[in-house]
Amino acid sequence: MxxxxxxxxxxxxxxxxxxxxxxxxxxxxxxxxxxxxxxxxxxxxxxxxxxxxxxxxxxxxxxxxxxxxxxxxxxxxxxxxxxxxxxxxxxxxxxxxxxxxxxxxxxxxxxxxxxxxxxxxxxxxxxxxxxxxxxxxxxxxxxxxxxxxxxxxxxxxxxxxxxxxxxxxxxxxxxxxxxxxxxxxxxxxxxxxxxxxxxxxxxxxxxxxxxxxxxxxxxxxxxxxxxxxxxxxxxxxxxxxxxxxxxxxxxxxxxGGVPQLYTMYADFVKRIQPHDSPALKHRVDSLVAGAATPEERARRIYYWVQDHVRYIAFEQGMRGFVPHAAGLVYERRYGDCKDMANLTTEMLRLAGLKSYLTWVGTRDLPY
Missing domain, CATH: 2.60.40.3140 (Immunoglobulin-like)
Known part of the structure; x- marks a missing residue:
């Protein structure tokens, strides 16, 4: 006491x-x-x-x-x-x-x-x-x-x-x-x-x-x-x-390991909201017209995205992990790295090329 x-x-x-x-x-x-x-x-x-x-x-x-x-x-x-x-x-x-x-x-x-x-x-x-x-x-x-x-x-x-x-x-x-x-x-x-x-x-x-x-x-x-x-x-x-x-x-x-990490990131991709864009298909068709090889089609699409889509980063909640739909990014002409990757992937697919989203590491981490 x-x-x-x-x-x-x-x-x-x-x-x-x-x-x-x-x-x-x-x-x-x-x-x-x-x-x-x-x-x-x-x-x-x-x-x-x-x-x-x-x-x-x-x-x-x-x-x-x-x-x-x-x-x-x-x-x-x-x-x-x-x-x-x-x-x-x-x-x-x-x-x-x-x-x-x-x-x-x-x-x-x-x-x-x-x-x-x-x-x-x-x-x-x-x-x-x-x-x-x-x-x-x-x-x-x-x-x-x-x-x-x-x-x-x-x-x-x-x-x-x-x-x-x-x-x-x-x-x-x-x-x-x-x-x-x-x-x-x-x-x-x-x-x-x-x-x-x-x-x-x-x-x-x-x-x-x-x-x-x-x-x-x-x-x-x-x-x-x-x-x-x-x-x-x-x-x-x-x-x-x-x-x-x-x-x-x-x-x-x-x-628990790489399979579970893959499942987590795959779920992020599944959350992409559908957004149809006929204009995107028209843009791809015009870009690849006359391209003689698959490499040429891929090159034209890659540089078009690089030159016409402005990089603007968003990290709001799950927006730091879930990209916007390709059609929406195309219409707005801006997006962050995952938005631009998703747009590029979709444009390559519309051009008849096999394309997949993948993991890319960061040099900020040693693992």
Whole structure:
């Protein structure tokens, strides 16, 4: 009872004991451990819970970032942001600065962030994207303070989970990710770039669930040189995916391998809305008239699409995966890569050529 009363008094006074699970080193010790660094993460943690909701497999992800500020220029890290969208819905966001109380070791005054701004997350090369970003700034950032971000994301489709990276742009004292899933869920994972990093892994049963845990300590700040490849090529990370889950009493295949990945993308193609376009057939006939060989017909169609259809990218929900109908793209004269691919494929077929949609990888990922 006395402990509860003490905690209430501390909270009323705006004070709170350190809440991070990892021990926070004294400022001088941390500055010596990370020379030249303006800040370091005490904890970089993600806890995921797999849930069966109605007829879908969803994931609730809680992210906790605890940064200790070391240098006089650490205010550069006072700004933070959280991204959300159709496949990652922001449910809760809390942020605060922990200011050390003079003469009271391990005690902090809590200054909460109250001003959050949400706006569209625009990116170069993308005309419209439904991704949103919530931005905010921590108050009173100075050497010795800690800035803590705690937010929860719901992934309504478990197939679109993001990897967890063991590292950041500043040193990381402790990085950890856990996944708690029902026993009826078959989960798998792959580690990348972790050959020289001692990442611990445990798997244990807890009631009707299985808990997977990966952790690593004392990670150096990641460097990224100009014109270097994306961080997935060199930063240690774990990719996890759900192979199968029991939904409504029946086993449901998700991403167990290439066949399941093909099924997912084939379903995207099946969702293309029909759109008849006699004008498209007329255009193809006029383009290939007089072409002596199949190669010549294909060449004319390819360069016509390249020269007459403007690239405009859309990434709004499933529009990031499902192309528009070829006739609609032809009429509008614009579309993104998958729209132009679908138009080209249909035009080749109308010209009597065999043509198929296919997967094309991205150099942003090494796999």
């Amino acid at each position: 006395r402990l509860i009363t003490l905690l209430l008094v501390l909270a009323a006074a705006g004070l709170a004991p350190a809440r991070a699970q990892q021990a926070v080193p004294p400022l001088a010790e941390a500055q010596h451990q990370y020379p030249g660094q303006q800040a370091a993460y005490v904890t970089l943690r993600e806890d995921l819970t797999v849930e069966i909701r109605h007829d879908s497999v969803q994931v609730l992800a809680r992210h906790q970032h605890d940064m200790l500020h070391l240098g006089t220029q650490s205010a550069a890290y006072a700004f933070d942001q959280v991204h959300s969208g159709s496949f990652s819905k922001l449910l809760k966001l809390e942020a605060h600065t922990l200011v050390p109380v003079p003469g009271a070791e391990g005690k902090y005054k809590t200054l909460r962030v109250t001003d959050f701004t949400q706006r569209a997350d625009t990116r170069d090369g993308v005309f419209y994207d439904d991704t949103r970003k919530t931005t905010f700034s921590f108050p009173a950032v100075a050497p010795g303070t800690r800035t803590v971000t705690d937010y929860t994301i719901r992934h309504p489709d478990a197939r679109f989970l993001l990897p967890f990276y063991f590292g950041s742009y500043v040193p990381v004292r402790h990085a950890e990710v856990t996944i708690t899933a029902p026993k009826s869920v078959q989960l798998n994972y792959k580690l990348f770039n972790a050959e020289k990093l001692p990442i611990s892994f445990t798997k244990r049963e807890q009631g009707g669930s299985v808990v997977y845990r990966w952790a690593a300590d004392n990670l150096p700040a990641a460097t990224h040189d100009e014109d270097a490849p994306e961080v997935a090529y060199y930063l240690p990370h774990v990719v996890f995916y759900i192979e199968q889950a029991t939904v409504a009493g029946r086993p449901q295949q998700l991403l």
